[in-house]
Amino acid sequence: xxxxxxxxxxxxxxxxxxxxxxxxxxxxxxxxxxxxxxxxxxxxxxxxxxxxxxxxxxxxxxxxxxxxxxxxxxxxxxxxxxxxxxxxxxxxxxxxxxxxxxxxxxxxxxxx
Amino acid sequence: xxxxxxxxxxxxxxxxxxxxxxxxxxxxxxxxxxxxxxxxxxxxxxxxxxxxxxxxxxxxxxxxxxxxxxxxxxxxxxxxxxxxxxxxxxxxxxxxxxxxxxxxxxxxxxxxx
Numbered sequence: 300x301x302x303x304x305x306x307x308x309x310x311x312x313x314x315x316x317x318x319x320x321x322x323x324x325x326x327x328x329x330x331x332x333x334x335x336x337x338x339x340x341x342x343x344x345x346x347x348x349x350x351x352x353x354x355x356x357x358x359x360x361x362x363x364x365x366x367x368x369x370x371x372x373x374x375x376x377x378x379x380x381x382x383x384x385x386x387x388x389x390x391x392x393x394x395x396x397x398x399x400x401x402x403x404x405x406x407x408x409x410x411x
Numbered sequence: 412x413x414x415x416x417x418x419x420x421x422x423x424x425x426x427x428x429x430x431x432x433x434x435x436x437x438x439x440x441x442x443x444x445x446x447x448x449x450x451x452x453x454x455x456x457x458x459x460x461x462x463x464x465x466x467x468x469x470x471x472x473x474x475x476x477x478x479x480x481x482x483x484x485x486x487x488x489x490x491x492x493x494x495x496x497x498x499x500x501x502x503x504x505x506x507x508x509x510x511x512x513x514x515x516x517x518x519x520x521x522x523x524x
Binding site: 331333340341342343344345348388390392397398399400401402403404 | 415442444453454455456459461466467470502504506509510511512513514515516517518
């Protein structure tokens with residue numbers, strides 16, 4: 300069945316270091332992937348997205364990499380800051396439907 | 412900034428009571444989604460509408476849940492009767508078109524005791 304899963308539930312990094320959050324997906328028909336950030340008490344907030352015809356996309360301090368061969372998606376955050384502490388979700392869409400399938404989330408903890 | 416507005420933010424109710432959650436999508440967004448978030452299941456799609464018409468409600472327990480869009484500025488999710496297992500955070504999201512550019516509301520935290 301369709302699923303989007305995360306490798307680690309918690310990731311702890313030092314402030315200033317780069318963070319890498321990983322995600323695996325199982326459905327080859329997935330054509331659109333998104334990363335969301337969710338802070339405590341708030342709804343998920345869009346970070347960056349990528350379509351299946353791309354391998355890499357960069358935003359401000361964030362980069363998303365897509366490896367379709369191994370069905371793997373990653374989010375890289377450069378120079379991690381305390382404000383980056385949150386739960387990060389990968390999500391996918393595809394097959395003509397508008398609903399997103401979300402992974403379980405990775406809690407990013409920033410150590411001072 | 413345009414935002415999706417959900418009310419109430421918190422709701423505590425007794426088992427068996429009716430619960431109604433409301434969502435005001437972003438003006439001009441024609442697709443509205445309802446998601447439920449729990450620790451065990453994560454974010455699950457319950458239902459969604461396009462141009463006020465229901466497109467998919469396969470994720471919603473039909474016997475007690477119902478979702479409607481009385482007009483373009485209001486979406487509702489109703490649970491009747493509520494059960495303790497319905498305790499979760501319910502999110503509404505809207506987009507202008509397709510799965511692109513989702514904007515989520517802040518959610519309604521429901522506790523059924």
